[in-house]
Amino acid sequence: MEHSGEVILDLEGVTKVYGSGEFAVAALKETNFRVTGGEIVAVMGPSGSGKTTLLTIAGALLRPTTGTVAICGTDVTHMNEGNLAAIRRERIGFVYQSFNLLEALTAFENVRIVLQQSRNHTGTPAADRAREILETFGLGHRINSLPKKMSDGEKQRVAIARALAKDPELILADEPTANLDAKRGHEVMELLRQKAMELHKAVVVVSHDNRIREFAHRIVWLEDGRLHDHHPEDHRFV
Amino acid sequence: MLLVARKNLFAERVRLAISVGGVALSVFLIGVLLSLFRGWNQQVGGFVEKTPADLWVASDGTTDFLAASSALPGALGGKLKFVPEVDVVSPLIVRPMELYKSGNDPKDTFDVQFVGFDPVIGLGGPIKVESGKDRPGPGDIIIDKETSRRYHVNIGDRVIKGTKALNVAGIASGGDFVYTQVAFVTLDTAVQFLDLEPVTMRTFYLLTLKNPKDAPLLAHRLEVATPGAKYILPGDFANETRSRILGNILPILIVVLVLAFIVGLSVAGLTIYTATVEKSREYGILKAEGFTNPFLYRVVFEQSLITGSLGFLIGAGLTLLVAPFAQDAVPQFVVFVRWQDILGVAGITLVMALVAAYIPVRRIASIDPVTVFKG
Numbered sequence: 001m002e003h004s005g006e007v008i009l010d011l012e013g014v015t016k017v018y019g020s021g022e023f024a025v026a027a028l029k030e031t032n033f034r035v036t037g038g039e040i041v042a043v044m045g046p047s048g049s050g051k052t053t054l055l056t057i058a059g060a061l062l063r064p065t066t067g068t069v070a071i072c073g074t075d076v077t078h079m080n081e082g083n084l085a086a087i088r089r090e091r092i093g094f095v096y097q098s099f100n101l102l103e104a105l106t107a108f109e110n111v112r113i114v115l116q117q118s119r120n121h122t123g124t125p126a127a128d129r130a131r132e133i134l135e136t137f138g139l140g141h142r143i144n145s146l147p148k149k150m151s152d153g154e155k156q157r158v159a160i161a162r163a164l165a166k167d168p169e170l171i172l173a174d175e176p177t178a179n180l181d182a183k184r185g186h187e188v189m190e191l192l193r194q195k196a197m198e199l200h201k202a203v204v205v206v207s208h209d210n211r212i213r214e215f216a217h218r219i220v221w222l223e224d225g226r227l228h229d230h231h232p233e234d235h236r237f238v
Numbered sequence: 239m240l241l242v243a244r245k246n247l248f249a250e251r252v253r254l255a256i257s258v259g260g261v262a263l264s265v266f267l268i269g270v271l272l273s274l275f276r277g278w279n280q281q282v283g284g285f286v287e288k289t290p291a292d293l294w295v296a297s298d299g300t301t302d303f304l305a306a307s308s309a310l311p312g313a314l315g316g317k318l319k320f321v322p323e324v325d326v327v328s329p330l331i332v333r334p335m336e337l338y339k340s341g342n343d344p345k346d347t348f349d350v351q352f353v354g355f356d357p358v359i360g361l362g363g364p365i366k367v368e369s370g371k372d373r374p375g376p377g378d379i380i381i382d383k384e385t386s387r388r389y390h391v392n393i394g395d396r397v398i399k400g401t402k403a404l405n406v407a408g409i410a411s412g413g414d415f416v417y418t419q420v421a422f423v424t425l426d427t428a429v430q431f432l433d434l435e436p437v438t439m440r441t442f443y444l445l446t447l448k449n450p451k452d453a454p455l456l457a458h459r460l461e462v463a464t465p466g467a468k469y470i471l472p473g474d475f476a477n478e479t480r481s482r483i484l485g486n487i488l489p490i491l492i493v494v495l496v497l498a499f500i501v502g503l504s505v506a507g508l509t510i511y512t513a514t515v516e517k518s519r520e521y522g523i524l525k526a527e528g529f530t531n532p533f534l535y536r537v538v539f540e541q542s543l544i545t546g547s548l549g550f551l552i553g554a555g556l557t558l559l560v561a562p563f564a565q566d567a568v569p570q571f572v573v574f575v576r577w578q579d580i581l582g583v584a585g586i587t588l589v590m591a592l593v594a595a596y597i598p599v600r601r602i603a604s605i606d607p608v609t610v611f612k613g
Contacts, residue, residue, distance in 0.1 A: 089528025
C-alpha cells in the first residue's frame, strides 16, 4: 500500500473540553493523530468515545480547547470562520452517515453546487465535471433523480461523488455504512477505497462497524477520548 | 445559489402558494386602496379645478365647495364688476339636496349638488355636455352622467323635490364628487326651486381676471376692501374640497394599508421562516461544506424576493384587471391606477420581502454545522 508521505492531517496534543467547572467533560484528551496522502485510516470506538469530536475538529468545524490542528501543512487552530470555511470548501470532502444530500436538488445539482463554490475546480466546467464524476460512480442513469427517488446505496455514492468532485486532499467519512445493509455497505466502502487510492486522498473513516477494518490501511481505537494504535483490551488489532 | 432558493421554494408548492397568495393579497389590497385614493382625489376636486375661474369668492368661514354654507349679498357682485382687474363676475347658487325621479317612490332619492348659474355668462356651468342642451332653460336641469348611470335618470325625465319638478334637459360630465354629483339650473330656476330668501343672495362668485397672474395679490386686496368675503385660488379651493372628503377617509386608508402590509409581511415571513427551520439541517450541510453565512443569507433573501416578486406580479395584475371593473359593481369605487403607484407598491413589496427574510437569516446564523454529524 503506497502512501505519499505528505502529511495531510496533523493533530498534535489536541484536547477538547465541553462545558466548564464541575460540568466540564473532556471528549478528547491529548490526542496526536496524523494521516498522510493515499492513506485510509479507520477510527473505531464505541458510542460516546469522542469519534465525532475528532472528526469535526479534523474537519475544521470545531476548534480544540488545546493543541494544534494542521491541514495540508496549514495551521487552522486559530483561523477565523471565513478561513475555516475556505479550508473546508477547498481541502476537505465529507461523507456523512445519513448521506446529507440536499433534498430539493437532483444528484447532478448536489454535486455541481459544491463544485461551483470550490476554487480547486478550474478548467472543466462544473456541470461537465459533475456529470463525469457521477458517470464514473455508475450513477449516469440517476443524474436527474432527486434523492427521494434513489436507494440508500445510490445516495451514499452520490455523497461520495460530491466529496471527491472538488478534488480535496482530505476525505472525512462519518459512519458511511451505518444506514446501509451489508452488501451496499461493502460496495460503498470499496468504492470509497478505490477512488481514494486512485486519486491519492487521505481518508479518515469514523465508525464502530467492524466491516470497515478490511478497507483501512491503519486502524486506530478511540476510547474515553484517548486514541490508541490498538484495541485497549484486544491486541489482535495491533 | 438561485438554484437552491428556487428549488427549495418550488419543492413545497402548497407552502409557496400560501406565501405568494399572502403577498399577492397584500399587494392587491395596497394597490386597490392607493388607486381608490387617487381616484377619489382626482374626482372630488375635479369640478372646482376644471371650472375656468381665477378666483372663487365665498363668505368668511366657508371651507369648500361641498359644504357650501356660504352666503354672499347680491350687491357684492355689482361691486366686483367695477374692480379694474376683474374681467367677468359669475354668481352661483349652490345647495346640496335630495331629488327623486318622477314615477319612482318619493323615498327613492338621490343626492345632487344643485348649482344655479347664469347661462349667458356660462362660467360655473357644466364642464362638458355629453348630450342634450348645453345650457339649461327655465325649469330645466342638466344632470351629471354619473347621476344618470347610477339612478337611471335620462333626458326627458322629471326630477322632483316636494311639490316642485324640473325637466332633465341635458347630461354633462366632470361634476362627479363620488358621493354626490353636480346638477345645473339657471339662477332664476334655483331661486324659485329653493324658495331663496332674499332672492339676491348668492353662494359664490366666480371671477376671471384680465391678467390671471394678479389673482393672489388681488385676493388679498379685495379681502381688505370687502370684509366678510374671502377670495380663494381655484387650486386651494379644490384642495380644501378634497380634504373635506378625503381628510376623514385618509387615516382609515392608512390604517388599512398598514394592516395589508402586516398581513403580507406576516404570511411571507412565517412561511419563509418555516421553510428555513425545515431546511436548517441542509443549511448546516452547506455550512459544513464550506459555504459561508453570506451565501446562505442570499439563498433566503432570494427565496423571499422570488416569493415577493410572484406575489407582486399576481397582486398588481389583479389590481389592473379588477380595478377598472370595480366601479361597475360599486359606483363609489372610483379608482385611478397610476404607474407611479404600481412602482411604489413594488417598492413596498421589496421592503416586505427583505423584512420577511430577516428572522430566517438570524436563524441560519445560529445553525451549528457540527449538528449534521449527529444522526
